[in-house]
Amino acid sequence: MIAQEQKPMEEILGYLEGKQKVVVMGCGGCATFYHTGDKKAVNEMAEKLTKEGKEVLAKIVMPLGMQACETDKCSIFLQKKRRAIENCDAIMVMSCGDGVQVVTEYTDEVMGIAKEVYPVNDPLGLMGGGPKKLKETCQSCGMCELGKTAGICPLTACGKGLMNGPCGGVREGDKCEIDPDKDCAWVKIYKRMEKLGTLDAFEQMRDPHEWSKMKRPRLFELEKPMGMKDMMGAMMNLNTIKGYTSLMFAKPPAEEEEAKKE
């Protein structure tokens, strides 16, 4: 998912200088997971803006699974609030940059309403792990190198993105030259290759990464787009996991560990 955090209020209010009427819109995807665009966040933002003297014409809350970045889903909510969008000075979108831009494109090019669309959040990249601590491990470069690097991506996990590391700056405790809180990715790769018995590969040069797969903006065409029915069907598959419901509502493992300690 795309990690994100809300921008400082001063920056948000800066965009709205000289503007009075706003629509506040959330997102039922990553922004709901990160609490930057769920129902509560939308309500809180609307409240703050009201306190600052702005008039909130509409709040658009998107339920989980309804992402601002997917036109078919997003458009249902935008069409429903057409009147408010027509009358507002700006739409504040509480999602990643994809969501903001889908809203911009749809309102402008399909609905025919050109309004300022402002980001409320700063996206911080694709992150995994959790439940509390997440980290960026993949940058969607278009040419996965994990098969050559013991399953750890140095392009993302190494501060310099070196295909052949470590650099000469490894700190005490095998930490990164740039940030002592981060592990050196190449020492991690070394240790994993040691466990796997593949250290010979460590001493062989990996070719420079093929950045040609990252010509921006990248476009993609889905042969068979996922409709609502497919989505529901895919969710039903969860039943195949034994005891799924109890897993869903159980405490995350990390919290359980902490609870035990206490």
Added chain:
Amino acid sequence: MTDEVYSDLMKELVEGKYVFTGELEPEKAGNVNEPIEMAKELLGLVVACNVTDNPQSFAYVSSLAASYKIQKETGMECVYQLRCADRNRMALLSDVLGAGTLGIKNILALAGDHVSLGDTPDAKPVFDLDSTTLIHMIRKVVDEGKDLAGNDIADPPKLHVGGAAAPGAAHLKAEVGKVRRKINAGVEYLQTQVVYYTDVLDKFFNELGKTDVPILVGIFPARTFGQADFFDKYVAGVDVPPDYLENMRATKQIKDKEKRKEEVDRVNIEFFTGFLEHLKGTPAAGCHMMAVGYPRIIAPLRKVME
């Protein structure tokens, strides 16, 4: 190593002479007058001088421009340091071809410190290549007359490529694995990061084992306490011994400038004599003396090795 020898540095290494190299640092200025003066003082004391490329990610005069100018005006052979932090593979290739065109005979291929550590922290770091793939690229250009994409290069440059090693790296086995990778990629000589402790050096040589690639060990006799303190505090993988650091600190108390200089020299000669004596018993092919702005210390230290 290629059979061809293009530079005085490589000639001495091939002949098995004990090699001394120095270091010059272009500054944030519109000229290279100071490194030129330093180079003049080092003539005859070192076979070649490294010319640093944005060290610690501080943006200074281009190391290529500086190398050319120093070499032309003083006759000092230069080791053009080239780092991947600021250039993609196209710019690196252009600079390598440019170096050949300007008569540069040695390149030291480096990844470089991250830009966030320097004086322009908002710059976008590049690192399209790394030190190993840069070494590979240079060898391909020189030996095969081809670039990384396989394009032909007419009249390819004739120069040698060196690499760096960090004996004091926190994870020595991973560091040595990387050094072996550079050797596999065709590096022709290695220069180490600064070392102050003989046991750090011994562990490095033991871990690396036998290699035909000559290794020059880096030392840093500091001109001031501040220089030594900077290395200790800010340069990853380098620990400065507390005794040496304290002796350097004490020189700050000496008011008379000339007497202070004498004491700084005495502290350095005392400390490095022991280190250099030890170096004689290691597989090192020579010594890279990174005495930036401190050329007067080179002659007395060279004497130790004679």
